[in-house]
Amino acid sequence: MHTNSLSTSENQILEKLLEEVKTNTDYFMGYPVSKDFNYTELMPFMEYPMNNLGDPFVPSTYAVGSREIEKEVVQFFAELFRAEPHDWWGYVTNGGSEGNLYGLYLAREIHPKGMVYYSEATHYSVQKNLHLLNMSNIVISTQDNGEIDYEDLENTIRMNRHMPVIIMANIGTTMTEARDDISKIKLILKKLAIKHYYIHADGALSGSYSALIEPRPAFDFADGADSIAISGHKFIGSPMPCGVVIAKKSNRDRIARSVAYIGSMDTTISGSRNGHSPLFLWYTIKKLGIAGLKDRARHCLETASYAEQKLKEIGIPAWRNTNAITVNFPEPGLKIRQKWQLAAEGGWSHIICMPNITKTQIDQLIQEIITSKATIPTL
Numbered sequence: 240m241h242t243n244s245l246s247t248s249e250n251q252i253l254e255k256l257l258e259e260v261k262t263n264t265d266y267f268m269g270y271p272v273s274k275d276f277n278y279t280e281l282m283p284f285m286e287y288p289m290n291n292l293g294d295p296f297v298p299s300t301y302a303v304g305s306r307e308i309e310k311e312v313v314q315f316f317a318e319l320f321r322a323e324p325h326d327w328w329g330y331v332t333n334g335g336s337e338g339n340l341y342g343l344y345l346a347r348e349i350h351p352k353g354m355v356y357y358s359e360a361t362h363y364s365v366q367k368n369l370h371l372l373n374m375s376n377i378v379i380s381t382q383d384n385g386e387i388d389y390e391d392l393e394n395t396i397r398m399n400r401h402m403p404v405i406i407m408a409n410i411g412t413t414m415t416e417a418r419d420d421i422s423k424i425k426l427i428l429k430k431l432a433i434k435h436y437y438i439h440a441d442g443a444l445s446g447s448y449s450a451l452i453e454p455r456p457a458f459d460f461a462d463g464a465d466s467i468a469i470s471g472h473k474f475i476g477s478p479m480p481c482g483v484v485i486a487k488k489s490n491r492d493r494i495a496r497s498v499a500y501i502g503s504m505d506t507t508i509s510g511s512r513n514g515h516s517p518l519f520l521w522y523t524i525k526k527l528g529i530a531g532l533k534d535r536a537r538h539c540l541e542t543a544s545y546a547e548q549k550l551k552e553i554g555i556p557a558w559r560n561t562n563a564i565t566v567n568f569p570e571p572g573l574k575i576r577q578k579w580q581l582a583a584e585g586g587w588s589h590i591i592c593m594p595n596i597t598k599t600q601i602d603q604l605i606q607e608i609i610t611s612k613a614t615i616p617t618l
């Protein structure tokens with residue numbers, strides 16, 4: 240017989256899952272996700288079907304949402320990324336991948352015959368997005384640190400210089416947190432006299448704090464980006480994946496017009512949109528302010544520097560990019576990688592020193608690496 244409550248065994252499933260989530264969160268060092276948030280004050284909103292349907296800047300008749308707060312979040316990042324005061328637009332996405340898809344979509348609408356260039360260290364989702372959008376593209380090689388090879392980029396663009404150029408620049412690559420320098424890319428375009436181009440910055444990983452560190456990396460609108468995507472659940476922290484995309488309003492208007500032509504004012508990728516996630520981003524932005532966010536970034540960099548130092552002290556050739564919170568080192572044993580959820584690629588692994596990572600956790604990891612080395616059987 241069906242009752243209106245969960246059975247004992249169903250309740251046990253939830254309890255077990257909660258335990259698992261808690262434990263796994265404690266040993267979480269390999270993926271760039273913050274978990275130090277406390278959004279208890281926002282819990283009452285979980286009782287409502289919040290939905291920011293469509294364009295945040297165009298009122299909707301569906302009124303159970305957080306559009307005003309979403310617009311504040313967009314404005315915060317537009318200003319942080321030095322967009323032209325009256326030429327920005329954006330929305331809170333489901334994550335960095337959607338923001339990157341949006342940037343490429345805008346680029347394609349503006350340059351339908353463009354060629355997309357991106358480095359081999361680019362996030363795996365970008366290739367799929369290019370496939371979805373059916374855009375011609377060329378992969379550029381990377382330098383050892385994961386940054387795009389500017390010489391290869393220049394030579395490759397030169398060979399295709401009759402086509403508009405669309406650049407997908409990495410502001411923090413997934414494996415080594417390398418940043419492609421947008422001012423260097425602009426110089427190449429100038430040198431080759433490329434008139435038609437679009438630059439999208441994939442700042443999913445480190446876009447949000449790149450604006451808060453010195454020296455400021457060349458990545459934003461003032462440096463030449465036409466759109467920037469970030470993830471919200473990474474540096475800022477959110478219980479559900481989310482992100483923000485900022486674009487030039489003038490470019491978004493072109494899409495709005497072309498869609499209005501078929502009778503719709505739809506400017507976002509999905510129709511129904513998460514009305515809760517803007518609340519989490521807004522809450523942290525308001526609570527910390529620029530000064531608090533800067534402290535947060537500084538703390539991450541300090542932990543990363545500590546981890547790099549400690550690994551080197553035990554003879555492990557750890558390294559990291561300038562102002563990066565990702566520490567790279569030769570991949571440790573499977574047991575350690577599983578426990579701390581460390582990704583690995585081509586023999587290298589990394590820890591990402593998100594705000595919640597403590598020196599105590601680093602020490603614990605170091606201790607486990609020492610122990611594992613001592614127990615490796617020697618022949």
Ligand SMILES: *Cc1c(COP(=O)(O)O)cnc(C)c1O
Pocket residue numbers: 333334335336337362364409411412413441442443444469470471480481482
């Ligand atoms: C995380 C990440 C993405 C994807 O962002 P999601 O928020 O996971 O969709 C894209 N690019 C880079 C460099 C990333 O680190």
